[in-house]
Amino acid sequence: MARAGTLSRRAFLARVGILGAAVGSGGVLARSLLAPADAATNPLLPPAVDLIRPVLAELARDTMNGLTVFAMPGPDAYSRTQGTPSRTPGAIEAGATDFIINSLDNFVPFPDELAQPIGAALVTGLADSGIELPGLDVLPVQLHSLDKALAAYLESDEALPLSFPIAGLLNLMATQVNPLAVNGPHLSPFARLSYAEKAQAFELIEKTDADLVALLDVHFPEPLKDSVSGLLKFVGGALIEFATFGAYGESAVYDKVRRTLRKRPVGWTATGYQPDGPVEGWDDFIGYYQGRQEVHD
């Protein structure tokens, strides 16, 4: 039984992207950090929470790169992996990833009372998927250390950045669509998907009876159960809309202090919007339709 538990635990951590981001090829952590011997002997080793925080941050950023190029592809590596490269600048050049991470972590008015259990559910709850994953070469001891670090992080008083459970959700759906996405370029499973596979992942999130919704609801007491289901339906749409709004907007080049633009936004160049910048008015007044300037009953 213990063996099966370890396996499914490994599968789950791989699916939400944490395992690969931590110790996969190109992962954020040196594997030795997760070796229990080091923890026992090296007093300089950061505590578990410090160990896991950068892993989750990098994983979230990588996942959001995969999301923003889905909204607006460009000449970057993520758009190439997605199979829709474009010669002209896209979401990465527009700074849309920073936009969406900053929005999620600092401004989405999502109560910690919910973010915390959703994050915990994603990390601790959804173990047995039944999906065969290509093996990640990781030792049970390393897995155990990673799990302990995660648990410590979730139990700390630190507010959970919302980008983490959102990234976990996208990565979980990504591996549902394509189990092979646990390995490959980039850090996150979602970023490894093709454009069509990303669409499939969103189809799963938008489905009203998604298994995921049911699974997550298990972890919430009434009366929050229905709320969590509904929120996830909302999140599916909002991620797409916000990613496109960020990709075509000016946020990355806006100087908040001077209230001016540092340079022309990518979205303005792409669409030809106000070629000479903001205006006081336009010479677009043609006249009145049929010459009628007022009407009466």
Next chain:
Amino acid sequence: MRDVIVIGAGGGGPVVAKELAAQGLDVLLLEAGPRNAHPRENWTTYEDDANNPLTGYLRWGPSDRSKPAWYREWPQNSFVWQLSGVGGTTQHFYGNYPRAYPGVFEGYDGADKSGYDVDHRFPFTYGEMVPYFEWVEATMPVMTAAMGHKEQTFFRGAETLGLPVQTTKTTHHPAYRPQENAILQPGGTAGKTADPKLLNHPQATGCTFCGYCFQGCMRPKGAPRNQFAKRSTDNSYVPMALTADVWARGGKPVTLVADAFVTRVHAEKKHGVLTATGVTWRSGDVEHREDAKVVVMSGGCTENPRLWMNSGLPNPNGWVGRGYTDHFFDWVFGVFDDYTGNPKGVGSSARLDYPPYGGLENVGLPPALAAFAGTLSDSGIRGQYKNGRGQTGPWDGPAGRVMGPELKEVLSHGIDHLLSVLVITDDDVEAQNRVTLSALPADENGPIPKVAFKQRQRTARTLRNREFMARKAAELLRGAGAKKVYRIDWAPLILHVQSSMRMGSSERNSVVDPTGETRAVKGLFIGDNSALSNGLGGPNPTLTSQALATRTAENIFKTYFGGDPWVRSSAPVVSTDPRISVRLGQLGL
């Protein structure tokens, strides 16, 4: 002890406040959000800075933009676009002021009378409403919209549909026309030049065609606040309310307090009847309480039910928060080889009315909002998945999000080679579409609202009307010369809000009686869109809401202050009156 406390300085509250201030009453007007008294210092023209629902200066949240917005629960893919701040959603509206269709009022006897939401009509006649329409139209003032290229393109398409041109204020049958807008017509250099040096007031007056309605109107540059082109309430009714002593004989200026979030309406039994006595509000962490003879709730279709429930007021028939209508919008846009003028000029200056189905209007949008509008869908992603829908029709391919490479291709063709049409549905009042209190954690202002719309289970009439109008939109765009037409099948984007505290003739399904007073609490009135009896047949709600608020103000004055009505016996003062401008200058506004 005030005469009247008005909760909310959005589209409706300032109307009640101004009208009663003109009669000399002592009125306190409370607004949850910021004042935005000096827009040139606080506003820009940028989409993210202005319209980002999380961080923009036009959002639903506290004045301090480093703090998160106020959250609410939406248990579906949807977006309820509330705004805090003086002016409410009129800060970002397009100033479209069509009258409600006559068919939504009691006593209507037209040939199409059975085609409307017959169970939820206004409890009085269209004829009774006309003097109030005229009063608001003269106050704003409402004017026939000037035409730019996007209107010319819209009319080119409308001309192919075999419909007449409407040349009256009242809509009697399907027809198209320039909007009747609460936007000052362009004068002087306005609309004739893009040279900013030539666009200062008074060389330019009225609308300069800047295209920034949705980012807030502060043009022409140098104009007094009450002479900015767009007649949002912060440019019209609020300036009048604050200066009532200079333009109304015996008038008394309103006291306006911003950053004041009302968390409770107080009521107690007087002579055995539950009666409103006052309100409590929060400013920062400090609570304040004032009492008044009359309390008016004008917080909007989502906040009024929330405040009612958080105040523990009775809800005997269960209709507080129910019957929320939203015109079940859809979005259809065309790609043109020719220049369309999108996104210049007023947000919308052309419309097509189609009673008893709904209507259409053209909408100009800048790029980020155009991208948002193209990706808000209940039909998945075009070419990828349909989410169980993906309607087909006279548009190209199935309905759904225009996304990723396709969106980039469409927008790269040129933002000024698109024309967007908002599909406005005459939607039924339905008990299932409603505001309740959420089980999610409360915020600093109390338990939060949950806004539920069951868009896929709406009435057969509502669903039919939406499909009918979406087809008309596509046919119009084809007629205008679009080489490609997309239908998005929007998820609920709740921008036109009506009827969640509805007025009705029946005690069974209304919160407000025909005078505007709530049935359950005496001395408590509803003065905004939420009191509307229904979705008006599709016309944009602000004019009808303000006309109804004017009528309610008269009823308050008659019933609680022994006064006489004034709308039929006097002439309104126009909100651009120079006496108001002079006093605003003296007040540093």
